[in-house]
Amino acid sequence: xxxxxxxxxxxxxxxxxxxxxxxxxxxxxxxxxxxxxxxxxxxxxxxxxxxxxxxxxxxxxxxxxxxxxxxxxxxxxxxxxxxxxxxxxxxxxxxxxxxxxxxxxxxxxxxxxxxxxxxxxxxxxxxxxxxxxxxxxxxxxxxxxxxxxxxxxxxxxxxxxxxxxxxx
Amino acid sequence: xxxxxxxxxxxxxxxxxxxxxxxxxxxxxxxxxxxxxxxxxxxxxxxxxxxxxxxxxxxxxxxxxxxxxxxxxxxxxxxxxxxxxxxxxxxxxxxxxxxxxxxxxxxxxxxxxxxxxxxxxxxxxxxxxxxxxxxxxxxxxxxxxxxxxxxxxxxxxxxxxxxxxxxxxxxxxxxxxxxxxxxxxxxxxxxxxxxxxxxxxxxxxxxxxxxxxxxxxxxxxxxxxxxxxxxxxxxxxxxxxxxxxxxxxxxxxxxxxxxxxxxxxxxxxxxxxxxxxxxxxxxxxxxxxxxxxxxxxxxxxxxxxxxxxxxxxxxxxxxxxxxxxxxxxxxxxxxxxxxxx
Numbered sequence: 349x350x351x352x353x354x355x356x357x358x359x360x361x362x363x364x365x366x367x368x369x370x371x372x373x374x375x376x377x378x379x380x381x382x383x384x385x386x387x388x389x390x391x392x393x394x395x396x397x398x399x400x401x402x403x404x405x406x407x408x409x410x411x412x413x414x415x416x417x418x419x420x421x422x423x424x425x426x427x428x429x430x431x432x433x434x435x436x437x438x439x440x441x442x443x444x445x446x447x448x449x450x451x452x453x454x455x456x457x458x459x460x461x462x463x464x465x466x467x468x469x470x471x472x473x474x475x476x477x478x479x480x481x482x483x484x485x486x487x488x489x490x491x492x493x494x495x496x497x498x499x500x501x502x503x504x505x506x507x508x509x510x511x512x513x514x515x516x
Numbered sequence: 517x518x519x520x521x522x523x524x525x526x527x528x529x530x531x532x533x534x535x536x537x538x539x540x541x542x543x544x545x546x547x548x549x550x551x552x553x554x555x556x557x558x559x560x561x562x563x564x565x566x567x568x569x570x571x572x573x574x575x576x577x578x579x580x581x582x583x584x585x586x587x588x589x590x591x592x593x594x595x596x597x598x599x600x601x602x603x604x605x606x607x608x609x610x611x612x613x614x615x616x617x618x619x620x621x622x623x624x625x626x627x628x629x630x631x632x633x634x635x636x637x638x639x640x641x642x643x644x645x646x647x648x649x650x651x652x653x654x655x656x657x658x659x660x661x662x663x664x665x666x667x668x669x670x671x672x673x674x675x676x677x678x679x680x681x682x683x684x685x686x687x688x689x690x691x692x693x694x695x696x697x698x699x700x701x702x703x704x705x706x707x708x709x710x711x712x713x714x715x716x717x718x719x720x721x722x723x724x725x726x727x728x729x730x731x732x733x734x735x736x737x738x739x740x741x742x743x744x745x746x747x748x749x750x751x752x753x754x755x756x757x758x759x760x761x762x763x764x765x766x767x768x769x770x771x772x773x774x775x776x777x778x779x780x781x782x783x784x785x786x787x788x789x790x791x792x793x794x795x796x797x798x799x800x801x802x803x804x805x806x807x808x809x810x811x812x813x814x815x816x817x818x819x820x821x822x823x824x825x826x827x828x829x830x831x832x833x834x835x836x837x838x839x840x841x842x843x844x845x846x847x848x849x850x851x852x853x854x855x856x857x
Contacts, residue, residue: 372589372592372657376592376654379650395634395635395636396636396639396696399636399639399640399642399643400639402643402644402646402647403639403642403643403646406643406646406647407643407646407647407649408646408676411646411649411650411653411672411676414650414653415653415669415672418653418657418665418669419669479636479696
């Protein structure tokens with residue numbers, strides 16, 4: 349029951365994100381969508397992931413998005429009356445992507461029953477918190493991938509600084 | 517005998533109203549303490565010793581006209597103060613303020629004095645606090661006024677900068693506490709070391725406590741970090757265009773946020789409701805005393821220190837507070853591993 353509520357909210361908010369003319373509202377609906385996703389995580393017995401989702405995506409990253417929208421003062425897209433002209437090649441690529449995405453979705457739904465569940469909360473010993481389990485998995489089994497990711501982010505950060513400040 | 521379900525709802529309403537009253541009391545305390553510091557009398561006409569002053573203020577605000585600037589985004593302009601107030605109230609939901617109690621045998625089974633016991637409580641407070649930024653940003657943007665926009669930008673960049681140190685201070689105390697649940701951390705702080713020193717985590721984390729309090733002041737936009745409301749530069753910052761009850765909601769949110777930050781500090785660093793002389797059932801008295809002391813310090817600081825300059829604030833946040841809190845986290849982690857606490 350709750351799953352359908354959160355799921356519907358997430359899908360509706362995501363649709364509103366692309367349906368808005370005002371970029372400010374798009375950002376806000378994206379936040380609403382993230383909040384609904386956090387609700388889904390809680391239903392999956394992963395409160396830690398849910399809270400992290402709110403802190404990092406809804407709390408930190410979306411504030412930056414909001415800043416960018418506010419500071420660029422993006423004009424309200426008053427092109428609703430004008431039919432947007434799109435090149436035929438762009439349309440063809442778009443159509444191709446839609447077909448690929450739909451096929452992928454259909455395949456995923458069709459084979460959903462056959463796949464095994466990778467992680468479940470039942471496997472945890474009594475009293476073991478999901479935070480601890482997550483930490484152990486992340487820093488023991490996937491330590492290399494974790495560290496490589498952090499180096500990747502560092503490189504991206506340095507690149508941004510160099511690009512922004514050419515006369516260092 | 518009252519079933520637990522009804523008791524929970526009563527507790528919910530009780531906490532809600534206590535927060536409202538706490539905000540009113542803070543307004544009164546702020547004006548009285550400010551007056552004392554400046555050798556004035558402060559409010560004294562409304563009620564005995566001016567005690568009714570906050571209520572008079574609220575009534576005045578209620579009867580004021582609700583103004584909305586031309587060109588303001590109507591929906592977001594109304595949403596922003598509500599968002600601020602809601603997040604302020606919601607954050608307190610996971611704060612425990614007393615031991616398990618049956619209210620002198622009134623209840624069937626003991627109940628925690630806490631609206632929601634979530635095992636990642638500390639993170640929930642952090643998450644909700646980070647949502648509170650949106651109230652301010654949206655208020656500044658939707659007002660369609662340059663002062664509001666500048667105030668909102670300052671306020672949110674300040675909150676984002678200090679949130680890092682705030683989070684790292686929380687992380688180091690959580691390392692020592694070994695849990696993300698506020699109740700468990702408080703329960704660890706019962707009793708004393710060597711018979712006289714209370715087992716409060718502030719003893720193990722003095723630097724963490726200091727960083728937490730400084731970042732907490734910045735998070736709640738209080739002086740000396742009250743740039744969003746720097747009158748000389750920005751009129752009143754993000755709430756310049758607000759009047760009547762929507763203005764009151766911003767004020768309410770600010771004071772409730774102060775109460776929440778102090779209450780969390782008491783739970784994490786000062787032993788929560790544990791203290792000498794009083795039996796466990798009356799622990800909430802200790803809790804009230806500790807929170808009141810911290811709130812007094814808040815007011816004291818506001819009326820003693822002048823406001824920083826904006827670049828000083830940013831430099832202090834990024835170049836002093838953040839490295840210190842990282843250092844604190846590393847030393848704490850090393851200590852936890854070495855002593856295997």
